[in-house]
Amino acid sequence: MRQFLARFANLFRRGRAEREMAREIASHLALIQEDFERAGMSSREAALAARRAYGGVEQSKELHRDARSLVWIEQFLKDVRYACRSLLRAPGFTLVAAIALALGLGVNAAIFAVYDATMMKPLPSADPDRVVRLKRWFQRYHGDDQFRFSYAEYQYLRDHASAFSGLVASYGDDDEGMAAQASIDGSAPERMPGRAVSANYFAALGETPSVGRFFRPEEDRTAGANPVIALTWRFWQRRFGGDRSVIGKSVKLNGLPYTVIGVAREKFSGTGLDPFEFDYWAPLSMVRQLDPASKDSTPSGRTYQVLGRLKNGVSLGQAQAEASLLLRRYLSADHEPDRTTALTLERTRYLDLTDPDDGPGFEAAAATMWIVVYLILGSACANVANMLLARGASRQREIGIRLAMGASRGRIIRQLLLESVLLSVLGGIAAIPLSVIAGRSLWLSLNVVFQTANLNMRQPDIRVDSHLLAYGMVLSIATGMLFGLAPALRLTRLDLNRAMKEEGSVFGARFRRSRLRAVLLGSQAAVSLLLLLVSGAVMTKARDAAVSNLGFDAHNALRPVYARPGTRARQFMGSPRPVG
Numbered sequence: 031m032r033q034f035l036a037r038f039a040n041l042f043r044r045g046r047a048e049r050e051m052a053r054e055i056a057s058h059l060a061l062i063q064e065d066f067e068r069a070g071m072s073s074r075e076a077a078l079a080a081r082r083a084y085g086g087v088e089q090s091k092e093l094h095r096d097a098r099s100l101v102w103i104e105q106f107l108k109d110v111r112y113a114c115r116s117l118l119r120a121p122g123f124t125l126v127a128a129i130a131l132a133l134g135l136g137v138n139a140a141i142f143a144v145y146d147a148t149m150m151k152p153l154p155s156a157d158p159d160r161v162v163r164l165k166r167w168f169q170r171y172h173g174d175d176q177f178r179f180s181y182a183e184y185q186y187l188r189d190h191a192s193a194f195s196g197l198v199a200s201y202g203d204d205d206e207g208m209a210a211q212a213s214i215d216g217s218a219p220e221r222m223p224g225r226a227v228s229a230n231y232f233a234a235l236g237e238t239p240s241v242g243r244f245f246r247p248e249e250d251r252t253a254g255a256n257p258v259i260a261l262t263w264r265f266w267q268r269r270f271g272g273d274r275s276v277i278g279k280s281v282k283l284n285g286l287p288y289t290v291i292g293v294a295r296e297k298f299s300g301t302g303l304d305p306f307e308f309d310y311w312a313p314l315s316m317v318r319q320l321d322p323a324s325k326d327s328t329p330s331g332r333t334y335q336v337l338g339r340l341k342n343g344v345s346l347g348q349a350q351a352e353a354s355l356l357l358r359r360y361l362s363a364d365h366e367p368d369r370t371t372a373l374t375l376e377r378t379r380y381l382d383l384t385d386p387d388d389g390p391g392f393e394a395a396a397a398t399m400w401i402v403v404y405l406i407l408g409s410a411c412a413n414v415a416n417m418l419l420a421r422g423a424s425r426q427r428e429i430g431i432r433l434a435m436g437a438s439r440g441r442i443i444r445q446l447l448l449e450s451v452l453l454s455v456l457g458g459i460a461a462i463p464l465s466v467i468a469g470r471s472l473w474l475s476l477n478v479v480f481q482t483a484n485l486n487m488r489q490p491d492i493r494v495d496s497h498l499l500a501y502g503m504v505l506s507i508a509t510g511m512l513f514g515l516a517p518a519l520r521l522t523r524l525d526l527n528r529a530m531k532e533e534g535s536v537f538g539a540r541f542r543r544s545r546l547r548a549v550l551l552g553s554q555a556a557v558s559l560l561l562l563l564v565s566g567a568v569m570t571k572a573r574d575a576a577v578s579n580l581g582f583d584a585h586n587a588l589r590p591v592y593a594r595p596g597t598r599a600r601q602f603m604g605s606p607r608p609v610g
Contacts (some may be wrong), residue, residue, distance in 0.1 A: 041107075044501040051094055059084055101507065105441075107532065113449040123421055125415045131457025134410030135509065138403045139458075139465030139502050144472060146497045147490035148305065153378040154491065155337075156236025162346065162375040164336040165302075169369050177303060178332040181314075185229075186360045187336065194338040195348035196234025199315050200301060201226040201334050208312075208321040214269065218547070222283065223368040224259070224310040225300060226317045232260075232294075234339050237303070241266075242292030250313040257316050259288045263296040263308040281310075286319055290313070299488045301337055305381050309486050337378065350375045380490055390486040402564070405557045411513035412554040416452065418517040419550075429453045430524055443518045450514025451507055458506030462494055465502070471556060 036406050066076035066083075095104075117124045132506075152158035164187075165176050188197040192473070202208040202225045212222035229250035237244070240263060249258055259281065261270075270276045280287045300308065312320055314334075342526065354373040361370055384540050422429075422553050432442060469492045477487040 037099050038430075039174050041103060044099075047098060047534045047565075051091060053175055055084075055087060055090065060082050075289065084310040090099065109445050109448050110452075112445065113452050116429040116449055117452060118124075120235075120421065123417065124456070126519055127417055127453050128456040128460060130410050130413050130417075131454055131506075131509065132406040132460035135454075135458050135502065135505060136461035136464035136468060138407050138505060139461050139498065140468035140472060141399055142500055142501050143465050143469035143492050146491070146495075146501075147469070147492045149379060150497065151380055151491065152549070153301055153380060154299070155378075160342075161235060161378050162340060162349070163340055163378050164338065165374050165376050166357070166370045167372040169371055175332060177335050179336050180331045181334055183332075183357065183360060184334055184336050187353060187356055187518045189352055191338070193341060193344045193352045195341045197336060197338045198231040198234045199314065199334040199336050201314060202308075202321065210283040210320050215279075222310065223306075224283075225302070225308055226314045226320065226481075228311050228314055231311070232495065235298075235337075236339070237294065237298055239292040240295050241274050244289070244292050245311075245313050250315050251574065257286065257288045257312070258291045259283070259310045259312045260292040260294060261290060261310050262308065264299075264307060265293055269309075282313075283320060289315075297491070301334070301335070301378065303381075305487050305490070308422045317595070338375075343514075346375055358546040379489075393496065405561060407509065409554050409557040411509060412550045412557075414450075414552050415513040415517055416554070418446075419512065419520065422511065422521040424515060426524060427520070429521060433522070439522045441486070442522050446518035446521060447511060450518070453508030454510030455503075457509075460500045461506075462498065462502050465498070466494055468494055471516050476520045483526065 033178070062080035062083050063073075063076045066079045067073065068583060071079060083092075088203070097267075153161065155161055160345075163177065164179065165238060166179070179199075184197070184199045188199075191197060202223075208226060209221055209223045211219045212461070229245040229247045232239075232244040239260070244260055245258065266276065272334065276290050277292065279290050281290060282288070294311075300311075302308075317333075338349070338353075340346065350373070351376065357370065357373045468487075473487070473492065476554050576598065
């Protein structure tokens with residue numbers, strides 16, 4: 031270990047080590063020269079005899095360097111410096127290749143940024159790793175009712191569970207929520223979707239209001255004469271312009287006045303399964319007033335989602351075992367139409383897709399999107415590989431000289447691969463900020479589509495973080511190895527005699543007949559044509575759908591949606607009028 035640490039330290043004090051080695055060799059030569067001078071030689075003859083007696087000075091230095099340092103790290107650093115100089119000598123090639131890779135990597139990283147922000151990151155709450163969502167499993171049905179519990183089940187779990195510092199319930203966590211008709215300051219009625227939550231909802235999730243306060247326990251027990259609501263930050267900004275005097279104002283929901291008591295933080299947008307925005311929270315005691323159809327929402331009165339915060343020192347497995355035992359105990363005397371077989375705890379995420387009516391469609395769309403972006407990246411790799419092959423025609427003499435002087439083929443392949451990886455890393459550095467911009471634009475485009483159905487999507491936290499940086503780095507290195515390996519192998523398979531005599535001979539006549547070049551060009555053309563055909567087909571279908579003649583006036587016409595047995599029909603609001 032001491033030898034390793036000393037060798038590692040010498041990497042950062044190479045100049046000092048070189049000076050010490052030079053002084054030590056000089057002192058040895060001086061001592062030997064003195065011995066020869068005492069034997070009667072002149073100073074010149076003694077110096078030459080001392081060098082002969084000592085042996086090869088440069089060979090000794092190389093042996094000393096090998097013994098004092100980590101050779102492979104030094105060689106790697108030398109290769110990096112050489113690769114940087116090589117790329118800087120061809121700035122035009124470096125710029126074009128980096129831009130091509132930045133586009134391919136940027137599109138790929140943009141999709142990952144959206145996926146990471148929606149499917150991998152927890153909900154924005156305090157200490158989110160300890161917030162879990164309760165999920166039940168049935169004998170037959172596995173739709174979104176897996177996250178729904180009755181209020182009696184929630185009460186029993188809340189009163190008997192000891193593994194949680196708090197259990198909360200919420201109602202209306204689907205795309206429509208409680209879509210009440212609101213009147214603000216005497217204005218015309220407008221649609222105002224909201225959620226109903228237990229009084230301890232915000233405290234258990236570790237949330238503090240940006241303005242005002244949240245619910246008190248007594249405000250959740252009964253539907254009092256002075257009901258209250260808390261606003262989401264975006265609705266407060268959009269409807270009230272961020273006016274802090276909104277606290278205490280009255281908002282009419284379904285004809286009943288509600289007092290605004292607080293505004294949530296900007297980053298907190300609720301705990302719903304679907305990524306849609308809403309405008310307010312109300313106590314659970316006001317569900318019947320805000321959603322008169324609540325008693326028909328789900329079978330067996332299961333209308334509430336339940337979340338909990340684990341106590342410090344309690345593991346997920348311990349909490350799951352306790353919650354599962356309590357639920358089985360509660361349901362032991364209950365005859366369910368579809369028996370609950372298990373209860374599990376899941377970490378919260380921005381987006382949870384569990385409905386079999388929605389999940390496969392999303393998964394198919396996501397898989398298609400990943401295939402498309404990887405095809406784009408593959409096309410960029412083929413393009414840069416062709417550029418490396420073309421650039422190799424001007425480097426064959428350089429590579430031939432290095433091979434002739436004793437450089438191993440493996441060392442040159444490593445050098446060429448390092449240049450490719452540096453190119454890819456340059457493209458990745460440019461792609462990271464591009465991916466964030468593209469990811470946000472993609473999400474805004476999706477939001478425009480959903481706004482046609484009066485649904486606003488919550489804005490996920492798409493930003494440069496450790497996940498995106500790690501993905502971009504791994505993808506950049508893998509991409510550099512992918513497009514750089516074949517050209518590196520091809521460039522080092524040289525006829526040294528011809529390479530030394532004639533510049534471009536190997537890649538002159540033979541380069542035009544290269545099978546590798548033909549494969550790369552063919553694959554790039556095939557991928558580009560495929561992407562153009564798919565994009566054209568999608569745009570054509572979208573245009574046809576927008577301008578198609580249905581044979582009747584479709585404005586404000588509604589289509590009835592029926593639910594299959596065991597599933598829940600989604601309600602679509604509108605303003606119908608007779609047609610036809």
